[in-house]
Amino acid sequence: MSVYLCILRLRNCATARVYKMRVQFMLMALLAGVHGNVSADWKSLAEDGIHDPAGPAIEFLQEPREILSLLPNLDAGGAGNQVRWARAIESGAISPRRSRLLPEIPVEVPVLDMDVLLNLRGSMRIVRFPHKVHTMWLACNNCHDEIFKPKIGANNIAMYNILNGEQCGRCHGAVSFPVTECRFCHSVRHPGDTER
Amino acid sequence: MTCLTSHMNTVKFFPGQDIIWNRFCIFVRKYLIVLLFGMLMAAPAAQAEYADVVINNRAEAEGMRPVVFPHWFHRLRFTCNVCHPDIFQMKAGSNNITMAEIIEGRFCGKCHNNEIAWAPDQCHRCHSGKPGLEGGFYNGNSAGGPSNNRAGSKRRR
Numbered sequence: 001m002s003v004y005l006c007i008l009r010l011r012n013c014a015t016a017r018v019y020k021m022r023v024q025f026m027l028m029a030l031l032a033g034v035h036g037n038v039s040a041d042w043k044s045l046a047e048d049g050i051h052d053p054a055g056p057a058i059e060f061l062q063e064p065r066e067i068l069s070l071l072p073n074l075d076a077g078g079a080g081n082q083v084r085w086a087r088a089i090e091s092g093a094i095s096p097r098r099s100r101l102l103p104e105i106p107v108e109v110p111v112l113d114m115d116v117l118l119n120l121r122g123s124m125r126i127v128r129f130p131h132k133v134h135t136m137w138l139a140c141n142n143c144h145d146e147i148f149k150p151k152i153g154a155n156n157i158a159m160y161n162i163l164n165g166e167q168c169g170r171c172h173g174a175v176s177f178p179v180t181e182c183r184f185c186h187s188v189r190h191p192g193d194t195e196r
Numbered sequence: 197m198t199c200l201t202s203h204m205n206t207v208k209f210f211p212g213q214d215i216i217w218n219r220f221c222i223f224v225r226k227y228l229i230v231l232l233f234g235m236l237m238a239a240p241a242a243q244a245e246y247a248d249v250v251i252n253n254r255a256e257a258e259g260m261r262p263v264v265f266p267h268w269f270h271r272l273r274f275t276c277n278v279c280h281p282d283i284f285q286m287k288a289g290s291n292n293i294t295m296a297e298i299i300e301g302r303f304c305g306k307c308h309n310n311e312i313a314w315a316p317d318q319c320h321r322c323h324s325g326k327p328g329l330e331g332g333f334y335n336g337n338s339a340g341g342p343s344n345n346r347a348g349s350k351r352r353r
Contacts, residue, residue: 049244049326050264051325057321058324061321068268096275100279136275138275171286
């Protein structure tokens with residue numbers, strides 16, 4: 001009723017307008033949820049656009065949602081697999097094997113706890129590269145010396161190269177969290193930075 | 197819609213009905229636009245799980261469906277260094293994988309040998325892709341950007 005009166009300009013309609021805006025917003029969110037890819041969910045294999053829904057494998061293969069939804073997740077609409085993979089290991093939710101052989105041969109893959117700060121003079125926040133979470137997944141020879149020389153200042157790391165799938169982009173943007181998540185890497189304030 | 201409003205306004209039910217009808221029409225038109233836009237945006241999106249790789253160097257040419265390799269499934273169970281870089285180079289298209297080599301115990305056959313994982317006689321489990329797909333990463337839920345612009349690799353949204 002108040003909306004009706006408001007449309008007829010018969011009464012002050014501040015609150016009615018607010019309600020109208022809310023209804024509009026809810027409808028748009030509904031439309032986006034139904035038609036768009038905004039919702040944080042994992043497509044079923046039959047609908048993901050690359051599996052053949054007519055193929056015999058659909059019955060057999062594991063659905064991503066079945067297991068990824070149980071892991072520490074990113075917030076709604078998160079990028080990549082929407083999973084915090086490093087946290088999944090740290091919390092014990094998964095314990096991926098470091099060796100393919102059974103029984104598991106203890107492989108000497110050292111976990112190196114050493115942070116490297118990069119981008120010290122850039123306009124973006126300083127990049128903190130944590131060796132620790134990387135060595136939870138990788139061995140030294142995944143990155144050194146082919147992708148990165150193990151020497152500070154010896155690698156001309158640039159976002160241009162990363163976006164082209166080199167340097168960090170060999171994994172980030174392909175398998176590990178994509179480079180749209182700027183703040184995951186650019187995480188340390190410059191000294192004297194007072195911005196939020 | 198305008199025809200409807202003009203007809204509805206020929207009969208006067210109550211004062212101000214024409215304003216209501218006009219506003220109703222604007223409302224409907226607006227949501228039709230939003231609906232069409234939403235459908236347009238959503239229709240062509242391939243929603244492969246992030247880091248799924250389609251391998252189709254020779255599968256389809258030899259009469260099989262393309263292979264879909266799910267990174268997410270394997271990294272739940274093994275760390276990256278189990279396969280990279282010793283068994284597979286970390287670049288889509290740079291590993292020349294053949295069934296003969298898999299059966300001989302190289303590439304996927306390092307594990308898919310009926311000891312660590314099921315044997316490569318279960319053709320359809322891997323050869324499960326849609327016919328006609330190009331090889332490369334299909335990063336369904338990553339945001340846009342050229343981050344995956346590498347040799348033999350195609351980005352799909």
